Amino acid sequence: MIGRLTGILLEKHPPQVLLDVQGVGYEVNVPMSTFYDLPTIGTQTTLYTHLVIREDIHLLFGFATESERQTFRQLVKISGVGARTALALLSGLSVHDLHNAVAAQDSARLIRVPGVGKKTAERLLLELRDKLNSTIMNLDESVPSSAHGDDILDALLSLGYSDREANWAVKQISTSATLSDGIRQALQLLSKEK
Incomplete structure (x- = not known):
C-alpha cells in the first residue's frame, strides 16, 4: 500500500x-x-x-490532510459510492461541511454536489451518521477555533473566499473575539495574504 x-x-x-x-x-x-x-x-x-x-x-x-483521506475511505465503503463520487463530495464540501451536513441530516447540501442524487444523498446520510466521528474531525485542521468560528467562516465564504482561506483565517483569530471583531480580524489577515 x-x-x-x-x-x-x-x-x-x-x-x-x-x-x-x-x-x-x-x-x-x-x-x-x-x-x-x-x-x-x-x-x-x-x-x-x-x-x-x-x-x-x-x-x-x-x-492534503489525513482527515480528507479518512473521510474518503469512509465514503468508498458505502454501497453505491465509488471513488469518483467520494472525490466529487470532497471537492464540493470540506470535511467539516460534510460532517455538519450529516449531523444535520441535510440532504439538500449533498445533492448540490455534481454526481450526487437524492437516493445517494439519503444513503450517505444514513450510513455516515455514526461513522464520521470525532476522530476524523479532530484530524481536520479546518475546524474553527473561535467561539464564533462557524459564523465567521460563513461570513467569509459568502464574501467569496475559498474554504481553505476562510478556515486558515478563522484559526488565526483569538477564541475570545466577538463576532464583529473576528470578521474584521479575518478580513485584515486575508488582505495581507493576497
Missing part, C-alpha cells in the same frame, strides 16, 4: 496531478480542495494517499 508521497509537483491537470518521487512519476487524483491548496509546479509537496486496485487499473488518490 502507498500511504504517503513526497515529491516534486510536475503537472497539474484537474483533478489529476503528476508527482515526481525520486525519478518515478505518480499520477494522483485529488479532490479540488487539495488541488487549490497545492504549491506551484516545481515545488516539493506531500500528499496522503489511498490506492485502489481493480482488475483493469490501479488508481492513486491524494489528499
